[in-house]
Amino acid sequence: MKSKNVARRAVARLLGAAVLSAALIGVAPAGAQAATPTQAALSTQALQTSSVVAVAQPTLKRGDSGPAVRTLQKKLNALGYWTGGTADGQFGGNTEQAVLALKKVARLPRDGIAGPKVWRALADGVRPKARSSRGHVIEVDKKRQVLKIVDDGRVRFTLNTSTGSGQQYSSQGTTRVASTPSGRYRVYRQIDGVRHAPLGVLYRPKYFNGGIAVHGADSVPAYPASHGCVRVSNAAADWIWNTGKMPIGTRVRVY
Incomplete structure (x- = not known):
């Protein structure tokens, strides 16, 4: 307890010296000796070490700017x-x-x-980890509902995505479950445009498993909502195409 009291008194003396030196620097009367640069530096250091100013970042949402x-x-x-x-x-x-x-x-x-x-x-630098270790791979994490663009085991980009909902649906007289199967695939087909498929509109799709593709969509919610495809925003789909992130032959890993 004695050592703590001594430490508190020492900090108080430093803080007092800092305030006094700051006052001398800013408003020293004519003929008075101002604090030297060394004293000013020590005073600034004392202020920095004796108090911490917490600056809260604002809560931001769509429509905000600045x-x-x-x-x-x-x-x-x-x-x-x-x-x-x-x-x-x-x-x-x-x-x-x-x-x-x-x-x-x-x-x-x-x-x-x-x-x-x-x-x-x-x-804290939070970012996802890759499961692949070599080459250029598109990873679809169904649990987290994100799409990762990975190079040699390093996640370069992470996009919000929405995969198969797991719900039943009917199409052309057949009832199926909306699923995005796990596995390892490759992009084998792509359409640089809009495809009006039986189950909906696919913007610039990149097919990797039968009729399942990574494609742009007007709606990419926070939860699994597709019939099986991997949705990204239309803007993200444009970026994938325009920057060559997912050409024919690209490995796709779904888990």
Whole structure:
């Protein structure tokens, strides 16, 4: 207890010296001796070591804009959560999808709102792990509901996705279960456009298992909702195509 009291008194003396030196520097009367640079540095150090100022990041959501959104986007992009490629300070659909992907990986409630836990996850550098170790691979994690673009075992990008719902559906007189089968595949077919399939519209699909494809969609919710395909946003589908992230022959691993 005695040692703690001594430490407290020492900190108090340092803090008092810092305040006094700051006052001398800023408002020293004519003829008075101002604090030397060394004293000023010591005073600043004392202030830094004796107190911590916590700056809370704001809670952000779709429709917000400004410097805080730009900071959020930069941090997401740095960890591979694709926000559209740039930090424009506008919290739109791409940023919302990126936040949702991060929250899935961090095991946070699945929504597109960036609150304190999202900022903490970003500060902690939360990103998913790959299961593949060699080559360029598209990994679809059905449990986390994210699509990972992996190079030699390193996850380069992470996208929000929605896979098979597991619910029954009927099509052309047949009842099936909406499932995205696990396994290892390769992209064998692609359509650079819109396909109006019996089960819905597929935007720029990349087929890897029969009629199952990675494709763009207007709706990519936080939960499994497709008939079996791997949905990404239309903007993400454009980016995959335009940057050559998933050409014919690309390995696809679903688990």
